[in-house]
Amino acid sequence: MLVPHDPWPAGEAEALAQQEALRARVEPTGPPLSARTAAGLDVSYEDDGDTGRAVAAVVVLDVATLEVVETAVASGPVTFPYVPGLLAFRELPVLTEALERLTVTPDVLVCDGYGVAHPRRFGLACHVGVLTGLPTFGVAKTAFVVREPSAPGPAAEQTAGGAHQEPGPRRGDWAPLTDGTETLGRVLRTQPGVKPVFVSVGHRVDLDTATALTLALAPRYRLPETTRQADQLSRRLLGGLDAAHRRP
DNA sequence: GCGACAG
DNA sequence: ATCTTGTCGC
Numbered sequence: 001m002l003v004p005h006d007p008w009p010a011g012e013a014e015a016l017a018q019q020e021a022l023r024a025r026v027e028p029t030g031p032p033l034s035a036r037t038a039a040g041l042d043v044s045y046e047d048d049g050d051t052g053r054a055v056a057a058v059v060v061l062d063v064a065t066l067e068v069v070e071t072a073v074a075s076g077p078v079t080f081p082y083v084p085g086l087l088a089f090r091e092l093p094v095l096t097e098a099l100e101r102l103t104v105t106p107d108v109l110v111c112d113g114y115g116v117a118h119p120r121r122f123g124l125a126c127h128v129g130v131l132t133g134l135p136t137f138g139v140a141k142t143a144f145v146v147r148e149p150s151a152p153g154p155a156a157e158q159t160a161g162g163a164h165q166e167p168g169p170r171r172g173d174w175a176p177l178t179d180g181t182e183t184l185g186r187v188l189r190t191q192p193g194v195k196p197v198f199v200s201v202g203h204r205v206d207l208d209t210a211t212a213l214t215l216a217l218a219p220r221y222r223l224p225e226t227t228r229q230a231d232q233l234s235r236r237l238l239g240g241l242d243a244a245h246r247r248p
Numbered sequence: 249g250c251g252a253c254a255g
Numbered sequence: 256a257t258c259t260t261g262t263c264g265c
Contacts, residue, residue: 043255049256082256084253090256091255113254123254144254198254255256 001105003096005131015089023122025130030204038063039106040226043091044234054078056094057234060106066225073237074098085119088127109136110226115202117177117184129203136202137210139224167196190218
């Protein structure tokens with residue numbers, strides 16, 4: 001599939017400008033989606049994560065059976081440091097290469113990180129959505145957070161783009177991720193008694209659909225099968241690169 | 249002003 | 256993200 005994009009920014013200022021420009025093209029909702037296939041995206045890093053190489057993996061699964069439909073990978077040098085709020089500029093260069101090697105077009109892309117629940121409402125999932133034009137949403141493993149030690153009342157957390165409380169203990173229970181009156185996403189329990197995940201919309205899909213899909217893709221583990229598969233594939237390839245590199 | 253900050 | 260052993264449980 002084609003993933004047209006502007007030249008990747010070299011520095012933070014440039015990245016912020018590009019992010020602001022692209023933000024105008026996000027569609028943070030969409031019609032109810034009945035996805036037959038869903039793709040998981042992930043990137044693994046070598047060494048300290050700044051001087052080594054990055055390996056991206058995309059795994060397309062059949063939503064009903066969770067069987068692999070197709071996979072694609074790509075690797076390249078790390079070109080941007082990790083900066084909270086600018087994760088996309090670190091992961092997209094190699095991620096888009098992998099996406100372009102896909103011969104099928106997934107019905108939805110599941111990103112490893114946040115969508116609109118972002119300091120400037122334009123997380124990785126939004127960025128991927130705008131570039132591909134496909135429905136996307138993000139499932140993050142940890143809060144994009146700022147803890148408020150002195151916060152009164154129940155242990156609530158202030159997120160870079162929202163606050164939330166603990167969801168119920170059952171699978172499917174959730175608590176809204178909010179910022180004032182706007183809902184930015186959900187803290188969703190995918191497995192009973194297990195730490196919840198953070199779901200937020202990226203592009204052209206609604207929050208209910210993103211929530212339902214996340215649950216459908218995580219029947220057995222905390223993270224969606226799409227994310228697990230992409231994570232494992234990128235790690236295996238990284239290991240392979242290491243072995244080849246140390247064998248001159 | 250300092251610090252907290254997806255992966 | 257990555258560095259890392261054993262251990263408890265289904």
